[in-house]
Amino acid sequence: MQSLKRCARLLRTLLIWLIHHAQFAREHPDELKLPQVKVGSEVNSTAEEVETTLRRALRFYSTIQAEDGHWPGDYAGPLFLLPGLVIGLHVMGHLNTVLSDEHQKEIRRYMYNHQNVDGGWGLHIEGCSTMLCTGLSYVALRLLGEKMDSGNGAVENARKWILDHGGITYIPSWGKMWLSVLGAYEWSGNNPLPPEMWLLPYFLPLHPGRMWCHCRMVYLPMSYLYGKRFVGSISAVTLSLRKELYLQPYHKVNWDLARNQCAKGYNGSQLWDAAFAVQAILATNLTDEYGSMLKKANDFVKISQVTEDSSSNPSSWYRHISKGGWNFSTLDQGWPVTDSTAEGFKAAILLCQMPADIVGEAMAAEKLYDTVNLTLSLQVLNPAETFGDIIIDYS
Structure with a gap:
């Protein structure tokens, strides 16, 4: 089974490259065909x-x-970035303005193409399924208009993977933040991201401005959202997600316990x-x-x-x-x-x-x-x- 999964991924990557090359070859035809040189393994090539x-x-x-x-x-691979774009646009009410129907269709196709056979999504297109990317990809598909039974069972399989692994409370901190912004998770279920850290004297080693660039640029917006406890307008899909992603009723989730739960993320x-x-x-x-x-x-x-x-x-x-x-x-x-x-x-x-x-x-x-x-x-x-x-x- 693992070999089949590997072959399927390699085939998808090869097809992407072939389509890309075919487009450029049509625009820049190679009119001069040079002979292909073939030599034996024990023959020295001439200059x-x-x-x-x-x-x-x-x-x-x-x-x-x-x-x-x-x-x-192609510089694709990570699968935890695209759902953030979808969630952010949905929260701002601009999903259908920024992303046309064709764009949304291709995003859905991309997600389905990189779904693992067990129903989940990996941290990257060749990775084994993780709660972070499975949870976020599932939410993104639902926000893009997919129903619980869409994708010939693919959405249902993703939901089953999430529930079989303990529910969405096991998503890591990055996922908890996105779901809180959406309104499908409570801010009290997050570890603190205090914006007050930015008020510390810069000479202190703990000042966020001294963090490694990738940590700093993530902490900055997250701490602002955490300080505001920002939640977008609650839509019908958000209310449905509160029922789909948890093993117990939403109002009975122990957010203090969920805070530290997590399952074993350029242009x-x-x-x-x-x-x-x-x-x-x-x-x-x-x-x-x-x-x-x-x-x-x-x-x-x-x-x-x-x-x-x-x-x-x-x-x-x-x-x-x-x-x-x-x-x-x-x-x-x-x-x-x-x-x-x-x-x-x-x-x-x-x-x-x-x-x-x-x-x-x-x-x-x-x-x-x-x-x-x-x-x-x-x-x-x-x-x-x-x-x-x-x-x-x-x-």
């Missing part, structure tokens, strides 16, 4: 064969490059992918033939650099300077990180060394100086060496 293979690879890569210079690819990677693609293409020494790819990539790298800080005084918002950095995905994402900045900088430097008639105008030196300034400001002592080599693939 000509290696060069032909490189040309085939680069010609293929040129067909899947977007017009703005990056290489699009892409455009810059990251483009930076590595540039380095790989330049390493082939076939830049004269594939300069058009590099020119578009050069344009993308240049427009993706962050050119100003988040505000005139970033520290007042518990932010670091960002001018000169690169984000993991696009400029609009707005969150430069060290590794993306390093790879973007490396790609920019390499492209600066290329003739302008091949790759276009080089990045201005002042912008490269901004990158150096940001990079040096991010260097910190790490005596634990906890994160050394964490991005290396050892498979």
Whole structure:
């Protein structure tokens, strides 16, 4: 059974890639068909064969490059984010305004496609079922108009998984917060998220502004909502969910006990992918033939650099300077990180060394100086060496 589940997931991923490639291949047809080189396992390849293979690879890569210079690819996987969008839009009363019928249809299709055979959803598309993503996905489907018996039994199977694992009170804190905002769970069943923590002196280690970025940016809105005990308008679906998700009547749930119960969570990677693609293409020494790819990539790298800080005084918002950095995905994402900045900088430097008639105008030196300034400001002592080599693939 596990093998079948694995095959089904791989097939879905393959189909996504095939559809994506077919669309780009139609827009960028490869008119020159180079011969495929086949060699035996014990035969040494000639320089000509290696060069032909490189040309085939680069010609293929040129067909899947977007017009703005990056290489699009699927950066999906986590299943705990999309339900939050659905719940938030529902609470604000804008679900049907922001998401058209077709968008909602495709969201439902996406959720069904990644449902596990046991009825639940994993933390990511290849994960085993968890209460967090099963509970939130079930709620999202109901808010998107699905009935309790929709999806050829898929919704019913999801509800059965939730109840078989103790009911929705076993959802972790992130899920408890979303359900409280919706009105399908009580705020008294949450662990405290006091907004008063932001009033502490910043020099204290406990100040939320000193948290790791992912913790800080989650704690900020959650603490505000907790302080307000915000609950959206109670809809008919919300009232129904209060009956569907619990093992006992809603008004009899022991919220003090439920508080600590839990069951055993970017918009892409455009810059990251483009930076590595540039380095790989330049390493082939076939830049004269594939300069058009590099020119578009050069344009993308240049427009993706962050050119100003988040505000005139970033520290007042518990932010670091960002001018000169690169984000993991696009400029609009707005969150430069060290590794993306390093790879973007490396790609920019390499492209600066290329003739302008091949790759276009080089990045201005002042912008490269901004990158150096940001990079040096991010260097910190790490005596634990906890994160050394964490991005290396050892498979």
